[in-house]
Amino acid sequence: MTLTHGPQLQPDPPYRAPAYRSSERRAPSAPLVPLPLGPTERAGPLFGHQTITPADADLTRQHPGEPLGERINVSGRLLDDRGRGIAGQLIEIWQANAAGRYTHPVDQHRAPLDPNFTGAGRCLTGPDGSYRFVTIKPGAYPWRNHPNAWRPAHIHFSVFGRMFTERLVTQMYFPGDPLIEHDAIATSITDPAALARLVASFDWETTEEEWALGYRFDVVVGGHLATPVEGPA
Amino acid sequence: MSAPSIPLPSPSQTVGPYLSIGMAWLNCPDLVDTGRPDAITVTGRVLDADGLPVPDAVLELWQADQSGRFPTAGADPDTSPPGWSGWGRCPTDADGGYHFTTVVPGPVDDRQAPHADLSVFMRGLLQRLVTRIYFPPRAGVAGADRWLPPSDDPVVAGVPAERTGTLVARPSADGYRFDVHLGGDAETVFFAW
Numbered sequence A: 001m002t003l004t005h006g007p008q009l010q011p012d013p014p015y016r017a018p019a020y021r022s023s024e025r026r027a028p029s030a031p032l033v034p035l036p037l038g039p040t041e042r043a044g045p046l047f048g049h050q051t052i053t054p055a056d057a058d059l060t061r062q063h064p065g066e067p068l069g070e071r072i073n074v075s076g077r078l079l080d081d082r083g084r085g086i087a088g089q090l091i092e093i094w095q096a097n098a099a100g101r102y103t104h105p106v107d108q109h110r111a112p113l114d115p116n117f118t119g120a121g122r123c124l125t126g127p128d129g130s131y132r133f134v135t136i137k138p139g140a141y142p143w144r145n146h147p148n149a150w151r152p153a154h155i156h157f158s159v160f161g162r163m164f165t166e167r168l169v170t171q172m173y174f175p176g177d178p179l180i181e182h183d184a185i186a187t188s189i190t191d192p193a194a195l196a197r198l199v200a201s202f203d204w205e206t207t208e209e210e211w212a213l214g215y216r217f218d219v220v221v222g223g224h225l226a227t228p229v230e231g232p233a
Numbered sequence B: 001m002s003a004p005s006i007p008l009p010s011p012s013q014t015v016g017p018y019l020s021i022g023m024a025w026l027n028c029p030d031l032v033d034t035g036r037p038d039a040i041t042v043t044g045r046v047l048d049a050d051g052l053p054v055p056d057a058v059l060e061l062w063q064a065d066q067s068g069r070f071p072t073a074g075a076d077p078d079t080s081p082p083g084w085s086g087w088g089r090c091p092t093d094a095d096g097g098y099h100f101t102t103v104v105p106g107p108v109d110d111r112q113a114p115h116a117d118l119s120v121f122m123r124g125l126l127q128r129l130v131t132r133i134y135f136p137p138r139a140g141v142a143g144a145d146r147w148l149p150p151s152d153d154p155v156v157a158g159v160p161a162e163r164t165g166t167l168v169a170r171p172s173a174d175g176y177r178f179d180v181h182l183g184g185d186a187e188t189v190f191f192a193w
């Protein structure tokens, strides 16, 4: 069996990335086995039974007061690998607050929690695959991967495409962030052009006067988990 | 600057340690009503390369219903289980344990044995791991007649023979048991495409 992606097009990071310490005990050791795609892999779940309201996409209005931080609009499209918008599918996001602290018991970073910010949102994509969140710009935060390790500001994205093979969890970074090149998770992506696709672009069109800065971030699914195999070119 | 007409895929990144903030709202380990007569449980643990439990993973089960159907806009509500989405999500507990309630999936084509696809996400995994759970015959559970010897299944046929056992669930009192071994001697088979 021949898989479709050559090494030069493989966008995903390897399972074992030594600079990212916790990957060592959790990466498989045996080679992945090619999966011939059948009906199970071509099927996608329906989320119609869940109630998702427009308010779920505004992370700044989930509490009585307004969260601290720089208000931002994050919008873009969910696309398949032929550039077609994927309509009506679920996008989930989560992030730290403006001080770089998560509303999570495991996060002990000595930065304040924000009582007006939980940091979770979701939405269904529109007919053209578009989505839009209102949130605040997350802060950078330290982690214990290595001495003086800091995660660049990022928003976690979990997306569903139309089928099993299009399921993707990734992270959105911010343009100009000096921490990206020092981050073991971001730089686990060996192709700089692929990493660049996870950096949002600043966007005047969605920047609102005296209200919020705009960032654009498209998510392209498909073509994942392909591992290069030797064979006739 | 001109955008390419064919966009390149966005690379994967880890869910990180705080995944529950964004994903727990949709935890739904019960794909069917637990009171259904044909409901089964699928339980197990996620273990790392040292055999230690992974307490911060989330698993997503993806499967056909007992008739081999997947949800579509035109799905027949009379034959799919009520509320059937073909999908479930369960985080692991402190012991690395998980628990789904579902039905044994029906045949999706003439050649594949009853199976579910399983996605595994966790801190430390830069992209998800994908494996398959095969459901062998089990006394009292519908679907046993559809079992094929794994060697007849086109997916299992591509797996090194000595590793195919890692894909087959073990019958338990009320369903099946399936452990996910990220490494070690019993490392689970994981797939790519």
Ligand SMILES: [Fe+3]
Pocket: A096, A151, A154, A156, B016, B018
């Ligand atoms: Fe994070």
